[in-house]
Amino acid sequence: MPHEPEQLRIVVGSDDAGRPYKDLLAEAMRTDGRVAEVRDVAGGLPAGAAYPAVAFAAAERIAAGRADRALLVCHTGLGMAIVANKVPGVRAVTAHDVVSVRASVLSNDAQVLALGQGVIGLALARRLVGEWLAHRFAPGTSAEAKLAAIRDYEQHRASTAVAGRGC
Numbered sequence: 001m002p003h004e005p006e007q008l009r010i011v012v013g014s015d016d017a018g019r020p021y022k023d024l025l026a027e028a029m030r031t032d033g034r035v036a037e038v039r040d041v042a043g044g045l046p047a048g049a050a051y052p053a054v055a056f057a058a059a060e061r062i063a064a065g066r067a068d069r070a071l072l073v074c075h076t077g078l079g080m081a082i083v084a085n086k087v088p089g090v091r092a093v094t095a096h097d098v099v100s101v102r103a104s105v106l107s108n109d110a111q112v113l114a115l116g117q118g119v120i121g122l123a124l125a126r127r128l129v130g131e132w133l134a135h136r137f138a139p140g141t142s143a144e145a146k147l148a149a150i151r152d153y154e155q156h157r158a159s160t161a162v163a164g165r166g167c
């Protein structure tokens with residue numbers, strides 16, 4: 001589907017513990033002008049799928065270039081981030097405050113935000129998603145060398161990042 005360059009293609013997913021927030025946050029994003037599309041990985045997964053299947057499906061969509069970002073919700077947000085970070089090229093965070101959500105985009109260029117329905121209230125979750133949609137990573141910042149070190153480790157499993165090269 002064609003979309004404005006500044007608009008984001010979002011994939012959403014949850015396990016049973018995060019479904020209510022995921023549905024409400026997805027509904028809000030569908031009418032947000034900063035969002036080109038919202039796709040739910042649930043359609044391609046068995047009912048009641050646990051967080052690993054959900055997070056792998058969403059992160060693989062990002063890695064394949066079929067979505068720009070993923071919003072994942074489980075009880076704590078932790079398992080979703082752990083799983084998504086296993087997919088090469090994907091950077092995922094669990095963040096429950098505005099400063100961290102902003103930094104996850106501007107500093108870490110993270111494509112995945114994982115939230116915990118059991119950890120934060122719905123109003124904060126909505127605020128965090130609003131903040132998340134407001135920012136875009138800007139290439140050319142001092143963050144680039146650090147991200148390159150992550151990519152280098154990922155691609156070569158070598159310890160250039162540990163040696164500090166590229167940072």
Ligand SMILES: O=C(CO)[C@H](O)COP(=O)(O)O
Pocket residue numbers: 015017018051074075076077078079080
């Ligand atoms: O929060 C979760 C994973 O981090 C998930 O919603 C529940 O996982 P479980 O405690 O292993 O059932």
